[in-house]
Amino acid sequence: MKVSLKWLSAYTEVPSDLKAFCDRLDLTGTGVEGVEKTGDHFDRIVVGHVLTCEPHPDSDHMHVVTVDAGEAEPVQIVCGAPNIAADIKVPVALVGAELPGDFKIKKSKLRGVASCGMCCSKRELGLSQDHSGIWVLPDDAPVGLPMADYLGAGDTVLDLEITPNRPDCLSMVGMAREVGAMYQQPVAYPLAADVEKLAGVTAGEDVAGAVTVEVSDAVRCPRYTARVIDNVKVGPSPEWLAERVTAAGGRPINNVVDVTNYILYLYGQPLHAFDFAKVAADDGRAHIIVRAAAAGEHLTTLDGEDRELTEDMTVIATPERAVALAGVMGGENSEVTEETTCVLLESAAFERGRTSRTSRNLGLISESSMRYERGVDDHLCEVVSQAAAALLAEVSGGTVRPGVVDVYGQPTEQVELSFRIPRFVGMMGAEIPDDFIRDILVRLGCAVEATDDSAVLRVLPPTFRPDLEREIDLYEEVLRLWGMDRISPTLPGGRERVGSRTPEQLTVRLVNDALRASGLNETMTYSFAEPGDIERLRLPAEGLGVAVELLNPLNAEQSVMRQSIVPGLLRSVAYNQSRGVKNIQLYEIGTVFFAAEGRKKAKERKKLAGVLAGAMREPAWNAPAVPFDFFDAKGVLENLARELALPKVRFRALSAEEAPHLQPGRAAEMMANGAVVGWVGEIHPLVADAFGAEPPVVAFELDVNALVKNAQPARPYVDVPTFPAVTMDQAFVVGEDVTHEKMVQVMTSAGGKLLESVALFDVYRDEERVGAGKKSMAYSLVWRAPDRTLTSEEVEKAHAKLVAKVEKATGAEVRG
């Protein structure tokens, strides 16, 4: 909402300190989004006196003129306007001026003649649509005077953010009322005086003879009024009117349209002017019908767009055809043009929600729809129509038919509210005086009465404030105008509160700690995904449902919700690699989404995913850079398992069929307590390639719920050993098919209670010394008894038994 302070000051006093005024607006709920000094765009545009005017030597319509623009030397200008002449006063844009539409005035040559400025029409100055020629100023216009001063255009226009609950502030009188309440100062409302003028311009036969109105549904259209203005002469608006329309952010079009816009800006009542001849039937009368649009009905709106309508929309129609889209925009077929001589003036109230829906369905937001969806006061439709008709007649030389057609099916009624002062004061936590409360409510337009109970006021809000429905709404009004800054800060004194995190949050925090301690960096990627990401990743779709689809995505690459975090992370790997960052250690904990046919709300699951590429660090003077492989990611998960005390953790090899997204032979499933937690492995080189990432990339993705479910709150304490251990190193030569897991199983079960730990310290392959298809696995076995020092005989006996069992169970041979 643009508010001209010059215009506003016609109704109430505007503080001279602009900064303080803007602050007060901000603090009381009207955000100031911009301050524009309107004189600014008239910089370097002055009143000029045309001294000489000669025909251009090389053109049959242009002239070369010299103009006294108040500077030391006259300026030479080439001018193409037909009405240019010597000895007239005109607005001159000098070099450096900037006309509306980013048109900069520069020194130039027109057909070989130098031109150092431009004589301007009104349209070129952005003052009206009049482009018939140069704007010839009165003879007494002082030469050299800046046009801003000449026009008295030294105005300040505030761009205000009006919140959706305040339709009343989408008007100058509403803003005047607001400012009056802000400063508790008087406001002079213009409506009564505007209406008074009607009597002087009323003539002809009663409007009832010219118009009938039928409203098919009073819910869609609570009130519809029509007036008729005859003998209209469509033409440019008077300057004051064009100026106000411009100040409010509008564009002057012609006197009829400008009046409807002016009244809209002034009173917040949208109006529509129909060309009476275009809506009248053969009997010479206009039969206006307000009805639901027919499904598939078409209407070309004033912006030239052909609109297909639905039954949910309301149209203004004649018996033959729709002529306007109710509350949103008029139709081209009934538009006022220069030929129009008789105007049918609509001033109505339309259903709020429906206007909003219509507007959204058509993608068409207008000054009218914006006001109707917030609420237009049906009580004012008729009286504002009087003011509008009077003004229209005044500026177009017309006359207004006596009377009005007013179909008022559903007047809104304001509910009387109680204002319990002690409750208000208690809830705000501030002593706000009774007098102030009363005064503010009255200034805002409420009727306030005392009741038998001195602590309770009876308040009837005005009909133009549909947001004041409840007692609490009144509290807000008083508080914001009292000033929120005047309320002392306190802290709640509640007794029954305890801060806490949920068990899940605590586990997730441990997960974060473990991953960071393992050297991974937390990242975030988009929750959006590109359709086909799962196929691109080759991730088996089983259990992933279908992708959640957005109805209105920003772009095709982000049109579904992700089902895995890994594609996003692979893109981040590619992002880093393409910028020369080779060492990448990323993880993300985030939501993935799975939809299912027939289900409204998709399932959400929290996942933990990580990627490792390159190495943990650059090679250092004292530490080599070891390239990441499968075991780095597995090690991260082992750390995590330890941190969460996951029971019975094992990694099961995944076949190429089970994990097509991973490189065969470097893929595993992580299990805890018998349940699958997720997968880990080296991303298949072709998959990495599909995401633009350079392999090898090691990755994992785990289900956070599975982690939370299986995490143990604490591991039980185990005695710190007090007796010495005996460590025996033992190498076995086994077939390639024998896994480490199998070896550990056999050794653990064979070693019994005395075997404290088994650690693999070497894997060795050599066709000659070990044999083809075989490997040597060297383990360090720690033997210890909790209650005594083991004798060497005991250890040797147990160790020999273990070796024998391993040989038997795995076909291992002992390597010397």
Added chain:
Amino acid sequence: MAIAEELAALRERTLAEIAAADTSAALEAVRVAVLGKSGTLTGYLRSMGSVPPEERATVGKTVNAARVEVEEALAARKAALDAAELEAAIDAAAVDVTLPGRAQQMGTRHLINGIIDEVSDIFMGLGYKVVEGSEIETDYYNFTALNAPADHPSRSMQDTFYIHDLSGDTSRVRGESDVLLRTQTSGVQVHTMEDWDLPIYMVAPGKVYRRDVADPSHLPQFHQIEGLVVDKGITFGDLKGTLDYVCKQIFGPERKTRFRAHYFPFTEPSAEADVSCGICHGEGCRMCKGTGWIEILGCGMVDPNVLSMSGIDPEVYSGFAFGMGVERIACLKYDVPDLRMLLEGDMRFLRQF
């Protein structure tokens, strides 16, 4: 006295050799040559039996004296050599302490989650529970239950991502739907009021979505921290005091807050809170667009309709709610020039925090 002379000569020679030994190894060689199993002096001790009995005492005494003297000399020389060698070893082991250390690389927390942790901890200290909500919401929880029924103009304040509704329901407005990506964490308020016992003190951090094209100052997905208090006797002063405390904790004790009246459908009265600009301290600069203040959160007293819809009697209970933008805090605290960096996963960015 051939033996005595031999011994004297051996003693002299040995002591000279000891003095001449310049390494532990050389000294040890001397020791072995003299006192080892087949050492020269050991030989004399062993051969005592062949010494005539009348000379044994004298010779034995001489040999022992020589042995003691040699052993003492060895010990003294060894101590000297050890000290020198240790010193040399220490000298040799000196390093350039400015060389980089050897450390396991530590990972980093994402800036946004770091801020969420920080703010959540502040509220935990004030006795708030931390909760989370789902990112896909129904229209009811995102709008209707927050006092913004269908076609309410406040809905157009946020550009919503709608989701293809697979239940078969259709919307009255083309391109809209009953299911959506939440545009605000405020829906968690409703779930909390429906599910929890009173009183309620909670914060709900989480991801939200709005249909804004990603650019330096906008992201289609970002984070909010929602807060809700419902208790008996909660006042607007409590709202101010709480948020003033929290802002000072986040931005520093010297910062001021101010509350501007505003509108949200689910609070009444509603306000936006600003903190004083950290660059100009309220004088007005480019950072704060000349106002001296920076908008930081929206808040208000819980609207009685919202309480009623969740089955809470607004005549008995009152409360306040607020929502703050985490990315906004990140920008203000760390001067992040382009919000998109938060989602790119650039290691050079992530490892700064």
